[in-house]
Amino acid sequence: xxxxxxxxxxxxxxxxxxxxxxxxxxxxxxxxxxxxxxxxxxxxxxxxxxxxxxxxxxxxxxxxxxxxxxxxxxxxxxxxxxxxxxxxxxxxxxxxxxxxxxxxxxxxxxxxxxxxxxxxxxxxxxxxxxxxxxxxxxxxxxxxxxxxxxxxxxxxxxxxxxxxxxxxxxxxxxxxxxxxxxxxxxxxxxxxxxxxxxxxxxxxxxxxxxxxxxxxxxxxxxxxxxxxxxxxxxxxxxxxxxxxxxxxxxxxxxxxxxxxxxxxxxxxxxxxxxxxxxxxxxxxxxxxxxxxxxxxxxxxxxxxxxxxxxxxxxxxxxxxxxxxxxxxxxxxxxxxxxxxxxxxxxxxxxxxxxxxxxxxxxxxxxxxxxxxxxxxxxxxxxxxxxxxxxxxxxxxxxxxxxxxxxxxxxxxxxxxxxxxxxxxxxxxxxxxxxxxxxxxxxxxxxxxxxxxxxxxxxxxxxxxxxxxxxxxxxxxxxxxxxxxxxxx
Amino acid sequence: xxxxxxxxxxxxxxxxxxxxxxxxxxxxxxxxxxxxxxxxxxxxxxxxxxxxxxxxxxxxxxxxxxxxxxxxxxxxxxxxxxxxxxxxxxxxxxxxxxxxxxxxxxxxxxxxxxxxxxxxxxxxxxxxxxxxxxxxxxxxxxxxxxxxxxxxxxxxxxxxxxxxxxxxxxxxxxxxxxxxxxxxxxxxxxxxxxxxxxxxxxxxxxxxxxxxxxxxxxxxxxxxxxxxxxxxxxxxxxxxxxxxxxxxxxxxxxxxxxxxxxxxxxxxxxxxxxxxxxxxxxxxxxxxxxxxxxxxxxxxxxxxxxxxxxxxxxxxxxxxxxxxxxxxxxxxxxxxxxxxxxxxxxxxxxxxxxxxxxxxxxxxxxxxxxxxxxxxxxxxxxxxxxxxxxxxxxxxxxxxxxxxxxxxxxxxxxxxxxxxx
Numbered sequence: 001x002x003x004x005x006x007x008x009x010x011x012x013x014x015x016x017x018x019x020x021x022x023x024x025x026x027x028x029x030x031x032x033x034x035x036x037x038x039x040x041x042x043x044x045x046x047x048x049x050x051x052x053x054x055x056x057x058x059x060x061x062x063x064x065x066x067x068x069x070x071x072x073x074x075x076x077x078x079x080x081x082x083x084x085x086x087x088x089x090x091x092x093x094x095x096x097x098x099x100x101x102x103x104x105x106x107x108x109x110x111x112x113x114x115x116x117x118x119x120x121x122x123x124x125x126x127x128x129x130x131x132x133x134x135x136x137x138x139x140x141x142x143x144x145x146x147x148x149x150x151x152x153x154x155x156x157x158x159x160x161x162x163x164x165x166x167x168x169x170x171x172x173x174x175x176x177x178x179x180x181x182x183x184x185x186x187x188x189x190x191x192x193x194x195x196x197x198x199x200x201x202x203x204x205x206x207x208x209x210x211x212x213x214x215x216x217x218x219x220x221x222x223x224x225x226x227x228x229x230x231x232x233x234x235x236x237x238x239x240x241x242x243x244x245x246x247x248x249x250x251x252x253x254x255x256x257x258x259x260x261x262x263x264x265x266x267x268x269x270x271x272x273x274x275x276x277x278x279x280x281x282x283x284x285x286x287x288x289x290x291x292x293x294x295x296x297x298x299x300x301x302x303x304x305x306x307x308x309x310x311x312x313x314x315x316x317x318x319x320x321x322x323x324x325x326x327x328x329x330x331x332x333x334x335x336x337x338x339x340x341x342x343x344x345x346x347x348x349x350x351x352x353x354x355x356x357x358x359x360x361x362x363x364x365x366x367x368x369x370x371x372x373x374x375x376x377x378x379x380x381x382x383x384x385x386x387x388x389x390x391x392x393x394x395x396x397x398x399x400x401x402x403x404x405x406x407x408x409x410x411x412x413x414x415x416x417x418x419x420x421x422x423x424x425x426x427x428x429x430x431x432x433x434x435x436x437x438x439x440x441x442x443x444x445x446x447x448x449x450x451x452x453x454x455x456x457x458x459x460x461x462x463x464x465x466x467x468x469x470x471x472x473x474x475x476x477x478x479x480x481x482x483x484x485x486x487x488x
Numbered sequence: 489x490x491x492x493x494x495x496x497x498x499x500x501x502x503x504x505x506x507x508x509x510x511x512x513x514x515x516x517x518x519x520x521x522x523x524x525x526x527x528x529x530x531x532x533x534x535x536x537x538x539x540x541x542x543x544x545x546x547x548x549x550x551x552x553x554x555x556x557x558x559x560x561x562x563x564x565x566x567x568x569x570x571x572x573x574x575x576x577x578x579x580x581x582x583x584x585x586x587x588x589x590x591x592x593x594x595x596x597x598x599x600x601x602x603x604x605x606x607x608x609x610x611x612x613x614x615x616x617x618x619x620x621x622x623x624x625x626x627x628x629x630x631x632x633x634x635x636x637x638x639x640x641x642x643x644x645x646x647x648x649x650x651x652x653x654x655x656x657x658x659x660x661x662x663x664x665x666x667x668x669x670x671x672x673x674x675x676x677x678x679x680x681x682x683x684x685x686x687x688x689x690x691x692x693x694x695x696x697x698x699x700x701x702x703x704x705x706x707x708x709x710x711x712x713x714x715x716x717x718x719x720x721x722x723x724x725x726x727x728x729x730x731x732x733x734x735x736x737x738x739x740x741x742x743x744x745x746x747x748x749x750x751x752x753x754x755x756x757x758x759x760x761x762x763x764x765x766x767x768x769x770x771x772x773x774x775x776x777x778x779x780x781x782x783x784x785x786x787x788x789x790x791x792x793x794x795x796x797x798x799x800x801x802x803x804x805x806x807x808x809x810x811x812x813x814x815x816x817x818x819x820x821x822x823x824x825x826x827x828x829x830x831x832x833x834x835x836x837x838x839x840x841x842x843x844x845x846x847x848x849x850x851x852x853x854x855x856x857x858x859x860x861x862x863x864x865x866x867x868x869x870x871x872x873x874x875x876x877x878x879x880x881x882x883x884x885x886x887x888x889x890x891x892x893x894x895x896x897x898x899x900x901x902x903x904x905x906x907x908x909x
Contacts, residue, residue, distance in 0.1 A: 005544070005547075005548070006548050006551065007543065007547045007548075009505065009508075010505065010508045010509050010512055010547070011509060011512075011547060013505060014505050014506045014508070015509070017502075017505070017506070043536070044540055047530070047533045047536030047537050047539075047540060048533030048534070048536070048537065049533075185495055186491050186495065189491070189494035189497065189498035190494055191498075192494075192497060192498040192501040192502070193494055193498070196501065211575045211576060215576065215591060218591070219591055219592065222592055226592065227591075227592045413639055413640035414640045414642060415640070416639055416640045417572075417638065417639060417642075418640075420638070420639075420640075421570050421571065421572050421576075423568075424568050445490045456493075457493045460490075460493045460494075460497065461493055461496050461497040461500060464497050465497065465501075465504075468501065468504065469560075470560075472508075472557065473557045473558075473561045473564065474561060476548075476551050476554060476557035476558065476561070477557065477558055477561040477574065478548060
C-alpha cells in the first residue's frame with residue numbers, strides 16, 4: 001500500500017487510528033492491532049509474500065533466541081549468525097540478484113546458458129531484511145535483549161510506517177518504545193503535521209519533478225540519432241531527478257516518522273538537508289542516514305573501519321585496509337539499491353570520491369563554500385544520472401547529452417517549456433532543499449521576529465491544511481507515481 | 489504556542505481523514521457493496537492480488553465529489569499559469585483548445601506494416617466485386633489551427649505520419665482520401681475542425697468529411713452516390729447549435745476550469761427516411777434495436793439533455809461508441825451496401841452516409857478483440873458478407889495492433905516492386 005494513495009489515506013489510516021485509540025486502555029492490545037494492521041498493510045501490496053514475511057519474522061526471532069541462549073551459556077554463537085546471514089542474504093539474493101547474475105553469465109557465455117524467469121521482487125525486502133539482520137546482530141553483540149516472544153520481533157520487522165521504504169529502524173531504538181511508549185496529544189499532533197508535509201513533498205514536488213525527469217530520460221533513451229536531447233534539456237532533466245529522488249524519499253521518511261509519532265513511536269531522522277553539503281563525506285552523513293549508519297555499524301567498523309589493525313597495516317601499507325573497507329561498503333551500498341551495473345557503478349562512483357576526499361583531507365582544507373557546493377552537486381547529480389539510467393550504455397548516452405557531445409546542441413525549447421510550466425515546483429524544490437524554511441519557522445515560533453510569531457501561529461494550520469487539501473486534489477486526479485525506493 | 493497550533497491542526501487533520509472515510513463510505517456504498525458482491529474469497533496469491541487491484545481501483549475511482557477535486561486540481565494549474573496538465577498529457581493553447589502531447593514521432597516502420605494490411609484488405613474486398621479505400625483523419629494542427637501553443641510544448645501533430653502512411657498506400661495501389669483537401673475546399677475555419685475539449689471533429693467538420701468522402705468515392709470509383717448533390721447540401725439539414733453543453737474526453741480529464749466547455753452543433757436531415765438500426769455497445773452482448781426516422785434511429789434526442797457533462801455527451805450519433813452496427817435504409821433497398829471499418833471519428837459521418845446506401849455495416853476493430861464478449865472478426869465478416877464498398881477509417885493514433893489486427897499475415901510476394909519486409 002502506498003501512503004500517498006486514497007486507499008491508505010481515506011480507508012486504512014482512519015480505520016487503524018480509530019481502533020488503535022479505542023484500544024488505548026491496553027498497550028498490548030494496541031500492539032496486537034498494530035501488528036495485524038502492519039501485516040494487512042504488507043499483504044495489500046504483496047499478498048503473495050505475506051507468508052514469507054511471517055517466515056522471516058519467525059526465523060530471525062528464533063536466531064535471536066538461540067544466540068541469546070548460547071551466549072548465556074558462554075558458547076560460540078557465530079554459526080547461528082552465519083546461518084542467519086545465509087538465510088536473510090540468501091533470500092535477498094534469490095529474489096533480487098540471482099537474475100542479474102544469470103543474465104551476466106549468459107552474456108559472458110555468449111548464449112543463453114541458463115533460462116531463468118526473474119521472480120517478482122517482494123516490496124521493501126531490502127529494508128526489512130536489513131532490520132532483521134541488525135536485530136540478531138545486536139543480540140549477538142549484547143546490544144539488545146533477545147525477545148522471548150516472536151510477537152515483538154514481528155512488530156519490529158513489520159511495523160508498517162517503516163516497512164517498505166525505511167527508515168531502517170534499529171531494534172535498540174524501538175524495543176523499549178514498543179512496551180513503554182508514552183502517547184501524547186502533542187506527539188500525535190506533531191506526527192500529523194509531519195505526515196502532511198511528507199504527503200505534500202511526494203504528491204506536489206516529487207511528482208512534478210518526476211514528470212520532467214521521466215520525459216527527459218525517456219527521450220534520451222530513444223537515442224541521439226533519433227531524438228536530440230540538447231544539453232540544457234539534459235541538465236534540466238537531471239536537476240529534476242535530483243529533486244525528485246530527494247522529495248520522494250525524504251517525503252516517504254517524513255510520512256513514516258509522522259505516522260510513527262501518531263502511534264507514539266519516535267523513529268530516527270533519515271535526511272538532514274543533504275544537498276547543502278560541501279563534500280560527499282558530508283553528503284552521506286545527511287542522505288539516507290539509516291542506511292549509511294547501518295553499513296557503518298554492521299560492515300565498515302567490523303571490517304576495521306578507518307583504523308585498520310596496525311600490524312596488518314604495517315605489513316600491507318597503511319591505506320590498503322582503509323581502501324578495501326571503503327570499497328566493500330560502497331560496492332555493497334550500490335548493490336543494495338539494485339541488481340544492475342548502473343547501481344554498482346554508482347556505488348563505486350562514491351567510493352572514488354570518498355576515497356579522494358579522505359586521501360586529500362578535502363573536508364579539512366580551506367575550500368570556499370561555493371566551490372564545495374558546486375563540487376558536491378556535480379558529483380551527486382552525475383551520480384544520480386547513473387542511478388536513474390537503466391543501463392550503462394544509456395547512462396553514457398545521457399552523459400554525452402549533458403556535455404553536448406552527441407551533436408545535440410545546447411538550447412532547447414522543450415527545456416523552456418518544462419521550466420515555465422513547473423517554475424513553482426522547481427522554486428519550492430530548491431528552497432526546501434535548504435534549511436531556510438525551517439530556520440525562518442523557528443525564528444517566528446520563538447518570537448525572535450516579534451509580531452510574526454502571531455502571524456505564524458495563525459498561518460500554520462491554514463497553510464498546512466491548504467497543502468493537505470491540494471495534495472488530496474492531486475491524489476484524486478491520480479497524479480502520483482510509485483515511490484522510487486519501493487524498488488529497492 | 490506552537491504546540492497549540494499543531495494540536496489545532498491535528499484536529500483538522502483527524503476530521504478531514506476520518507470524515508473523508510465516513511463520507512466516502514456512505515456516499516459510495518452502493519458501488520462498494522456491488523464490488524464486494526463480485527469478489528470471492530481469494531484462493532491463491534494471484535487472486536488476492538486481483539482483489540487488491542479491484543479495491544484500489546474502486547477507492548481511486550469512486551470518490552465523494554470527485555469532479556470537484558478534479559476542478560480544484562485544474563484551478564490550481566490555472567493559478568500557476570500552466571498550459572500543460574497532468575504529466576503533459578494535455579496542453580492548452582492560447583485560445584483554450586486542448587490537445588495531447590507527443591514527445592517523439594512514431595516509428596514509420598509500423599506504418600509500412602499497416603499499409604500492407606490495408607493492401608491485403610483491399611485484395612480480400614476485390615475478390616468479390618467490391619472496392620475499398622482508406623480515409624485518413626487529419627488533425628487541426630496541420631490545418632493551421634492550434635499552432636498558437638506556448639513555446640516548446642510538444643503538441644501531438646501527426647500529419648507527417650499520415651503523409652507517410654498515404655505514401656505507403658500509394659506505393660501499394662491502395663486508394664485513399666485525404667480529408668484535408670475537403671476541409672480546405674470547404675473553407676471551414678481550421679479552429680472549428682476539432683472540438684476544444686476533445687480529439688474528435690466537430691459535427692460541422694464531420695459533415696465536411698462526409699462530403700469529401702462521397703465526392704472522392706464518386707471520383708475514384710466512377711459511381712454516382714449523390715448525383716444532384718442533394719445529400720451534400722447543408723441547406724437540406726437543420727443545423728442547431730447548443731452553447732457550452734459538450735465536455736469531450738480531454739475536458740473530462742483536465743476539468744472544465746482548464747478546458748472550458750464546447751458548443752455542440754446538431755445536424756439533422758430535413759428530409760424523411762425510414763431506417764432500422766442495430767447496435768452492439770463495447771463489452772456488451774445485447775443489441776440496441778431502433779426503427780424510425782434519422783432522429784431516433786441514428787440520433788437519440790435525449791442525448792441533448794445534459795445535466796452532468798462529465799459522463800453525458802451530446803456527441804451521440806449512432807448511439808455513441810459501438811463495436812458493431814447495422815443500419816438498413818428501408819427507403820433505398822436497391823442502393824449499394826457499405827462496410828465501414830472505423831473508429832470514433834466516423835459516428836456522425838456514417839449517419840450522414842445512411843441515406844445513400846441500402847445497408848451500412850460498421851465494425852470498430854479495437855472493440856472486437858478476442859477478449860470482447862461478442863467479437864466480430866473482420867476477415868470472416870468480409871468473407872461471409874458481400875459489400876459493394878469498404879471504407880477503412882482510422883485516426884493515426886489508432887494505427888496500432890489493437891486498432892486493426894486483421895490481415896496481418898505476410899503477402900507471398902510484393903507489389904509494385906516493393907519488397908515485403
